[in-house]
Amino acid sequence: MLEDIRPDGYDISSELEEFVALEGRQQRTSRRNRGWSGLWQPWARPALVVGCGIAVFTQLSGIEMIIYYAPTILTDNGFSKTTALSVSVALGMTYLVMMVVGLVIVDMVGRRRLTLVMVPGAAVSLFALGAFFITGHATRDYVPFIVACLLAFMFFNAGGLQLMGWLTGSEIYPLSVRAAATSVQSATLWSTNLLITLTLLTMISIFGVGQVFWIYGMFNVAAWLFVWRRMPELTGHSLEDIERHLKSGKFRPRDFARV
Numbered sequence: 001m002l003e004d005i006r007p008d009g010y011d012i013s014s015e016l017e018e019f020v021a022l023e024g025r026q027q028r029t030s031r032r033n034r035g036w037s038g039l040w041q042p043w044a045r046p047a048l049v050v051g052c053g054i055a056v057f058t059q060l061s062g063i064e065m066i067i068y069y070a071p072t073i074l075t076d077n078g079f080s081k082t083t084a085l086s087v088s089v090a091l092g093m094t095y096l097v098m099m100v101v102g103l104v105i106v107d108m109v110g111r112r113r114l115t116l117v118m119v120p121g122a123a124v125s126l127f128a129l130g131a132f133f134i135t136g137h138a139t140r141d142y143v144p145f146i147v148a149c150l151l152a153f154m155f156f157n158a159g160g161l162q163l164m165g166w167l168t169g170s171e172i173y174p175l176s177v178r179a180a181a182t183s184v185q186s187a188t189l190w191s192t193n194l195l196i197t198l199t200l201l202t203m204i205s206i207f208g209v210g211q212v213f214w215i216y217g218m219f220n221v222a223a224w225l226f227v228w229r230r231m232p233e234l235t236g237h238s239l240e241d242i243e244r245h246l247k248s249g250k251f252r253p254r255d256f257a258r259v
Contacts (some may be wrong), residue, residue: 003217012123039180046251047242048170050231055189057223058165061119062126062216063157064196066091066150070199073209074146078139100158111164112233112253116224118160123220125153126213127247133210161223164231165189171234174243234254 039042070091071084106114129149132138142147173181203212232253234242245251 028220038177039184043246043249044174044177044181047174047246048184050251051168051172051181051185052188053226053230054107054161054164054168055157055185056192057219057226058161059189059192059196060216060219061122061157061223062153062159062213062219063162064193065200065212065216066153067095068197069200070150073204076209077141082145087150090147090151092153094151095158098155099163102159102163106163106167107235110233110235111167112227112231112235115160115164115227115231118156119220119224119227121156122161123217123224125149125156126217128221129153130210130213130217132134133213135207135210138209161220164227168234171239174246175239178233229253 039048067088071081074084074087075081102114105118109117126149129146131140132146132149169182169185186254200212203215207215230253231255232251233247237256245255
């Protein structure tokens with residue numbers, strides 16, 4: 001099976017030896033370093049911080065605001081229901097296409113690099129959207145520009161940060177704590193989702209639509225800074241290599257060379 005997914009002529013013997021060594025270490029791992037107990041050990045904490053941080057920012061990036069409330073926001077500001085629903089369909093299609101494109105190119109571009117490239121585009125799109133509403137230009141005359149900003153946001157967000165939200169949980173955690181860690185990451189993601197769902201319309205009524213777009217734009221800026229400072233480039237690194245970095249306390253971006 002390993003030979004089928006590696007390039008022709010690739011020597012898989014070193015990888016097989018690595019797998020055998022890892023399985024031996026797993027068998028010798030104490031109960032203290034497994035599951036929920038192991039998850040709270042200092043060596044596992046950097047991976048948990050990165051995984052849960054990415055999960056939080058996938059939601060704070062504004063994706064749920066756009067998907068859940070784009071029709072409401074548009075119709076409440078004078079757009080027709082037909083236009084609002086058509087925009088929602090276009091946003092969903094853009095999300096699907098960019099997730100597929102992201103999966104195709106992520107190993108060539110790199111996980112960290114792709115995220116750092118795409119997040120600024122999402123932030124700029126939200127700042128532009130906010131400007132239309134704050135300056136009173138969210139009218140029928142500006143529908144094409146507003147729709148373009150919405151689609152641009154979805155393009156950059158789905159192809160970058162959203163993709164990383166689902167990839168990190170499957171790649172960043174050692175096997176001994178993976179079940180517990182992915183549970184915490186999933187709970188973090190959906191708790192943030194719930195918080196946004198409960199508070200978004202209240203925020204809009206207090207601050208205004210444009211200001212809320214700017215708030216979420218700032219969350220994208222914070223997401224970029226988090227990825228730049230905390231998320232290592234995992235592309236090309238095996239699960240065993242990632243675990244070795246964690247165990248040795250070297251889990252910053254500078255500790256990972258692109259393979």
